[in-house]
Amino acid sequence: FVGCGESQKETTSTAENEKKEELTSKDIIEKAAKDGKVGNWGLGNEYEVLALLAKYDLPTDFLSQDFTMDGFDDDSITLASAMTYNELGLVKNDYEGGYGYKDTVEYIDMNDEGVAMLEDNIFCSKDFAKENPETVAAFLYASFKGWEYAVENPKEAAQICYEYGSSVSKEHQEYMADEVAKLVSTDTKGEKVSDIGNMDEDAMKQTLDIAKKYVSLDDADANEKFQNLTLDDIRDTSFYEKAQASDGKFNVEKKKVSIQLKWLPDAQFMGYYVALDKGYYKEVGFEDVNIVSGGGDIAETTAVNNNTVDFGVTWETNLASADASGMNLVEIAQIFQRSGLVLVYKPENY
Amino acid sequence: MREKMLNIGNKKWFSAVFWILLLLIIWEISAIVVANTKRIPENILPHLYQIIMAAFSGEKVSGELSASQAVLTSAGQTLLRGFLGFILGGVIGFVFALLMKMSNLLGKMLFPYLMLIQLIPVLGLAPIILSITGDINVSRVVIAAILSFYPVATNTLYGFKSVEKEKYDLMYIYAAKKHEIYQKVLIPAAMPYFFIGLKIAAPMAVTASILVDTLQGDGGLGCLLSQSLKHAMSIYTFWLIVFFSAFIGIIISKIIGLIETAVSPWKRRP
Amino acid sequence: MEDKVVLKKMGRRKKLRERIRENPKWQKASTVILPLIFGIILVGLWQGQVLHRLFHTDTFTLPLLDKIGSIMADNKEKLLENTFSTLQVSLMGLVIGSILGYLMALLASFFPKFGQGGLAVIGAFASIPVVAMAPVFNNWTKDISRDASFRSMISKTIVVMLICAADMGLNAYKGLTNLKPYALDLMAIYASSRKKIFFKLRLPNSIPYVFSALKVSVPASIMTAIVSEYFAEYITGVGRQIRENIVLAQYSTAWAYIATACLIGIFAYAILMILQSIFLKRYH
């Protein structure tokens, strides 16, 4: 039965596709918003979508998407959030877990719409940074080296991630690695960046501005603090510069460190796995680097704040709001240089 | 005729077969409907044979593990933590019931708060427990215990309270010490109620243990579940976990039932 | 000599204490006053940060009460809206689930072996973790309405329902079958129909057990509603708010919602206690 229904759908969709070629992203967003079928995961992932809706003067309501794309598949969500490196791949590809839509689906890119916000960075607590400057710089140095290698050899990086207890299939891992490499080496305007970990002033500013507009904290004190945050409150470029300028020799204060990821282990974090696998961390003087899987109930900001781990991967918004509520965290490098978020849709629905 | 039907209804084998068949039929009918209406039916309701095939398929889904292997290895950790949490919760629940029975004052003071502790979601509780225990795995066990002690506490307390006055009178006459009254009257009398509490708490402990797996993403059924939910892994892993946990639930309640009859010979009907 | 005086005094004081303790009015009042006293002590320990020292935690993870209170006051409307949503789900799930569980127990009491299988089935459902059940029911309820808020509510309610059904089923079954010796014989002599046996004997006998089940299911229903909100399509509810805030490290706000969950719990528990005192008046 399945195959039958599928082929039917495909033929009609291509036919319709040609008819409605001229639809702009504005039309699509308007229709989806009117139907109440815009989807996002919420939980701190929604601000770009809110900004986009606001940009087109639409009410900022959306449906909660679970971690699958089933809602997109069954059309209960017609404009669904997806990470280029994860959900988009599942929607398009037909390997295990995929939905196999191939290129029949299209998407709206947050970077193109000018509402991109920065995602995966590396952060630690201000106290930790102050007490362990060499450690921080060394960690960045080795991690950058890992990322650099991974961006150049995504296939191998995917294999390494897979071996370190990946949460996804091999094929998907490879897809992810390719896409993550793009995010690390391209900026929001689509230009190539060469310096991994660079904290781009404009992109960070844009992120913080959007965050200030759409993050509203119920805690009045925290909210006020949040609105008054400047970039300098939440980032420190000195370690990045030190790492970039370094010759790779460090005198690390702490030989065993840990980093908590923002999500389950996979190629989204391939740089760290590569650095670990290739011994880059050892080279700069670490005895042991423990990569702690994320995606759990204890948020990475909390874990770093209460010293369960030394470093963490999070998004700028999460970091800013954590600082606003009294944590003392600081971003030390920006790994993803552009937003990975897109809104995917089936043209036949419009 | 009616008589006969009632009799068949009371046959043990019939009951088991009936329920299994009923569930299978409902499931399969729904699965056929889903298969005809949905593009990716296995995400919503796969056929049972597909799940069974997935269980026995050797295909690697996570590292070098097949779906069943992945489920069973993760289940090992989760069930161990769940079991420890359950034991701890059972003991805590029993002790609380005992304390509340011993001191009316304490009981009245504490009882509403015991219930309130249940209402603090793991999300709020976890950081606090973590800062007390300092270890994520100990925290997991403790939280599983917290989430499963309450049914044991209420039911056991109810058991203590349902002891007839005459039995107290008898012990009173012999000027039995408090601990003797507990040991010889209250505790044995509360046993059936304690076991109801355990039966309710056991699935809660399994559920809780799976829930607390996700405190940190480093293994256990809960993590496997959240991975499979992301569709990054075979969706059948998800269905296997669903069936596995239901199966564990049945097994546990059967085991508790067996323990109950083993410790209450006066109820055994030869 | 002196010893005796002391003894006598103690005796008298004890009498007074006992008199107070046996006073039925005090008995009633104490169920409210004592927890209140404990609550006040708790508030003191919390606000005085004694709890924090005890638990080795900080005012960040366990915010002070005045902070929590002020956030609650600032966000009354949002709070109320989310509270209503959670309450609706847990209450509906509780009521429907408990009825279902009771009916299952009833079936089991009529056809013991047959019905016990049914109880086991419900128990098995309850062993499926909420985190696994919630997404499944989310999927299964997608076709029932075009309104996301409605179908989300239904799917959350079903999860709560199953949890409550298992709890009620087990307890009610005990209540329906754990009869006084010879009580069934008495009914048999009068050739009572099953219906009559149920209404005259089993039902009244099961009432205390029903309350003991409810004491577990009331908090469990709220807890389950909160957890299943994490997975629901439509974003609403105390639990969802807690998660949103934890992700942003807004512990104070999260605790404001946790406090709300506790208030719902206290409220529901108080109602349960009142109902119990009405229904169990005749049970000695």
Added chain:
Amino acid sequence: MSEERNIEIKTRQLGVTFKDNEGKDVAALTGVNLEIYKGEFITLLGPSGCGKTTLLRCIADLQKPSEGDVHIQGMTPKEVRLQKKFGFVFQQPVLFDWRTVKKNVELPMEIMGYSKGERSDRAMEMLEMVGLKDFANHYPNQLSGGMQQRANIARAFGLDPDILLMDEPFSALDEFTKEKLHEDLVRIWKATNKTILFVTHNIQEGVFLSDRVCVLSPHPGRLSAIVDIDIERPRPVEVKESTHFNELVTKVRNSFEGGSV
């Protein structure tokens, strides 16, 4: 007892075996052949644990015989039970804690579908008879042992069953109350032509009330003697002083075998 009278209850080679803890068979009754006539008042006597209650329960379809069978008015006990022809006063008063005394007495009438007013009137009448009128609205746990037993009796009398089975109904009552209830019982019995099967340990009581006394013996429980009580009715209380009465009592006493179980 004239041979022409109708046989109401007939047991044939009735036997009941229980299993003890170790699964061994324990015979509670064996080979009981008993014929009870319609309208007869018959007493079962026997040492404690010899099977009196078990016999009553077999007749009332509360216990399945392991051997033999019971016929009542040509039907099985079950059929008779389903026709609601039994009344039973249990050895232990089985009162429902959540019902007042009056409501407890009303219970069988509720089941039989009496109207509310009728129920209430009849319950009060019965309570008056057993001297519990003032305690109608008490709960069972507020009654003394004897009062509970009287409530138990009132409940059984509230109905008008064909066959009344009474298991030591008066054992916890003082002599005066007992005498009054004897009178009431005999009056009701005569007026309604019930068949009554009465268990007691009091030989005088058995002899005074019944047409025949059946003596059971233990190890295993079996019928060891039947004594006809050929005292004219109505029997005034003074009859207990008569020599014939005392002869019959002695006769019954002598037919006892062995001690209690």
Added chain:
Amino acid sequence: MSEERNIEIKTRQLGVTFKDNEGKDVAALTGVNLEIYKGEFITLLGPSGCGKTTLLRCIADLQKPSEGDVHIQGMTPKEVRLQKKFGFVFQQPVLFDWRTVKKNVELPMEIMGYSKGERSDRAMEMLEMVGLKDFANHYPNQLSGGMQQRANIARAFGLDPDILLMDEPFSALDEFTKEKLHEDLVRIWKATNKTILFVTHNIQEGVFLSDRVCVLSPHPGRLSAIVDIDIERPRPVEVKESTHFNELVTKVRNSFEGGSV
């Protein structure tokens, strides 16, 4: 009864009032003044519901008097209870379902700290006495009514309390068993010089066993007569046939007032 004998139990203006459902006071006992000598065997008789059990419970510290007080060996009932000087046979057998008959009998001995072997031996001895040796390993729900009561008695006899309170212990037993237990009871009483307070509805039994019979009257419960039983001991069974015995029985019967509550 010589005046020099020690008074063991003394009640002064003892009164107990219960609340009924509507909160009204119901007097169960009023103004009871009773003196019981050390080593005496005393019987309480009275219509059902007149307050016998309540009186026993007051003495045993199971019920707080509303008025007056009880002194036992110059102490309060509570002190005496805490010295474990009471034995009590309850009107309804209070057996623990989860213990075998033997274990039930051993229970008080466990509390008194008897050694395991001693407990077991003594329990078997007591069970033998009440004729339940073969049922030692049965659970209470496998016993007949009378057998449960006998287990109840065996339990009380297992200990050697100073004061034995017995509430209608033999009411569910047949005459033979009862007679045997009468003999055992008197033997044990004589050998250990216990004070025994015995409740019964059977006037013969009371007269046969006791030194004095106290008659209680209802509405409200109060002491209405005390009859000295001046029959020499040891008393053979045949004494029940004697005129003096029957005179005493009649005397007691005549001192009954009114009916039951």
